[in-house]
Amino acid sequence: MESKKKMIPHAQLFYGPIGSEKLKIALAYIQFIFCLNKKEDDSCGQCSNCKKNELLIHPDVHFIFPVTTQKNITKPISLDYINDWKKEVLKFKKLDINSWTNLISKGKKNLVIYVNEIYDLEKKINLKSYQGDYKVFLIWEADKLNLEASNKMLKSLEEPPEKTIFILISNDNNKFIPTIQSRLIPLKFYNEKSGTSKIFIENGDKFLDFFVQWVRICFQLNQKKRIEDLILKVDEFAEMNRTEQKEFLIFSIDCFRKSFLYGYGISKYLDINISHENFSVKNFSPFIHKDNIFKIIQEMNDVIYNISRNANTKLLFLDLSFNISKQISKNIQ
Numbered sequence: 001m002e003s004k005k006k007m008i009p010h011a012q013l014f015y016g017p018i019g020s021e022k023l024k025i026a027l028a029y030i031q032f033i034f035c036l037n038k039k040e041d042d043s044c045g046q047c048s049n050c051k052k053n054e055l056l057i058h059p060d061v062h063f064i065f066p067v068t069t070q071k072n073i074t075k076p077i078s079l080d081y082i083n084d085w086k087k088e089v090l091k092f093k094k095l096d097i098n099s100w101t102n103l104i105s106k107g108k109k110n111l112v113i114y115v116n117e118i119y120d121l122e123k124k125i126n127l128k129s130y131q132g133d134y135k136v137f138l139i140w141e142a143d144k145l146n147l148e149a150s151n152k153m154l155k156s157l158e159e160p161p162e163k164t165i166f167i168l169i170s171n172d173n174n175k176f177i178p179t180i181q182s183r184l185i186p187l188k189f190y191n192e193k194s195g196t197s198k199i200f201i202e203n204g205d206k207f208l209d210f211f212v213q214w215v216r217i218c219f220q221l222n223q224k225k226r227i228e229d230l231i232l233k234v235d236e237f238a239e240m241n242r243t244e245q246k247e248f249l250i251f252s253i254d255c256f257r258k259s260f261l262y263g264y265g266i267s268k269y270l271d272i273n274i275s276h277e278n279f280s281v282k283n284f285s286p287f288i289h290k291d292n293i294f295k296i297i298q299e300m301n302d303v304i305y306n307i308s309r310n311a312n313t314k315l316l317f318l319d320l321s322f323n324i325s326k327q328i329s330k331n332i333q
Helices: 022-034 048-054 078-092 097-105 115-125 147-158 195-219 224-239 242-262 281-287 293-308 313-328
Strands: 011-015 061-064 135-140 164-170 185-188
Touching (some): 022 048, 022 135, 022 164, 061 078, 078 097, 115 135, 115 147, 185 242, 195 224, 195 242, 195 313, 224 313, 242 281, 242 293, 242 313, 293 313
Parallel strands (some): 011 164, 011 185, 061 135
């Protein structure tokens, strides 16, 4: 993703359950990439590129999605169904695979992204972009890539031409072959009924206070006094029961995730309900970038797993704090 300061990873995966609006956010993100008059955290909505993207007609944005054979279409690609797909998406900026399946096959066939699609993609990749800037390939329900198509696509993901961006959208990040999965930067999205939303509602203020104090300490662990403060914070964490500890870490992952996403022109879609007198997502965002966000999330998920296995929570949180300190001290992108 990109802001005015951050580099755009060339292959990203937006994933999450139905209802998480990942397609809507991906489209807003693409609009921001091409916007000619970017605001600090949003596209202008008025320039020619924004108008084209709002109508899904920008010539450098290509859409790929699952399709099926018909009597007159034996080697289908997305282009054969593009008008129907755009019409459905433009209604609500969202679409689910069941509705799409019912529309084009009356629910009778499993939809697939075939290898023919990747041959077509490769032709488009090798063409010069219309505006001399980015080319974006949005692959909706990307886990429907069959094995042949997945293997064929590997080269494009490994060695894309400059300013070529792939945005894959899926309900599940574990449905890809490992060689595809390892080349994607995953971003998880939640729906309104998710456990994370419930945690925010029930414990938001308490957890946010703890999070802000903890992160400020992590920033300053090169100071001896802050080591002492960290020990006190570790004791405070250990006083929580294990359920509260895991919920705090889930809450913290969401804070890091939203801080990462803030700088990419889609913050208005993220429900960033993080308000604290000693903390600003806007100011924190530059420290959370593509070179540390996934390591941070992995570290925290590992701690959640080990808490469930009754590991020593003091040692876990102490070690996590030093690891977080190391990650957020990396160069700002």
